[in-house]
Amino acid sequence: MTGYTRSFEPAMRLALAEAAAAQEAASREAPGLSHRLAETASMVDDLVKSVRRTATELRPPILDQLGLPAALEWLAHDFSRRTGIRCEPTIMPTDDAISHELATAVFRIVQEGLVNVRKHSGARHALVRLESSESQWNLSLEDDGKGFPFSGRYSQTQLDEVGTGPMIIKERVRLIAGELTVESTPGQGTRLEVTVPRGGELPHEF
Numbered sequence: 001m002t003g004y005t006r007s008f009e010p011a012m013r014l015a016l017a018e019a020a021a022a023q024e025a026a027s028r029e030a031p032g033l034s035h036r037l038a039e040t041a042s043m044v045d046d047l048v049k050s051v052r053r054t055a056t057e058l059r060p061p062i063l064d065q066l067g068l069p070a071a072l073e074w075l076a077h078d079f080s081r082r083t084g085i086r087c088e089p090t091i092m093p094t095d096d097a098i099s100h101e102l103a104t105a106v107f108r109i110v111q112e113g114l115v116n117v118r119k120h121s122g123a124r125h126a127l128v129r130l131e132s133s134e135s136q137w138n139l140s141l142e143d144d145g146k147g148f149p150f151s152g153r154y155s156q157t158q159l160d161e162v163g164t165g166p167m168i169i170k171e172r173v174r175l176i177a178g179e180l181t182v183e184s185t186p187g188q189g190t191r192l193e194v195t196v197p198r199g200g201e202l203p204h205e206f
Contacts (some may be wrong), residue, residue, distance in 0.1 A: 043047040068103040113141040121145025142191035156180040
């Protein structure tokens with residue numbers, strides 16, 4: 001869970017407790033207000049649960065407990081279980097060489113990529129790979145679905161010029177000073193490649 005969520009959730013719980021106390025007082029002084037306060041308290045409780053669920057989806061505990069490789073394998077297997085689309089992860093050990101912030105960013109990119117596979121590709125299989133060289137991290141996600149409505153290999157600049165490509169992923173890659181390449185063959189599938197320099201500081205906090 002992120003630091004933001006850890007600080008936000010106790011505040012929400014305090015608000016819930018205060019709402020409950022106000023509800024009890026109102027039930028004694030003005031019974032007509034009690035029902036409305038109960039509804040408000042229920043909404044706050046639902047919000048706390050939503051914050052916890054969202055934080056788990058974006059940065060599940062396994063990312064902190066076992067590191068990025070195990071988290072990506074979990075994500076791929078969970079995706080297969082939920083969707084019936086076979087997703088095979090090939091993840092090299094990171095040996096703690098990847099920063100906490102970059103690990104979160106990589107996880108989110110893969111997560112968003114798999115959402116796109118489920119929603120748009122019509123694929124039966126997907127592959128997730130994370131490798132590294134001396135100078136950079138290499139992440140790829142490919143599927144055997146219908147592909148984008150273009151054929152060929154496009155850089156992020158070219159994708160911007162023609163106004164196509166996975167918008168959320170493009171923005172996430174920019175946030176980590178990475179490079180995105182999309183290779184598409186209509187009717188045969190898509191391959192997304194993300195490269196990120198090793199050892200550099202991220203321009204934005206995650």
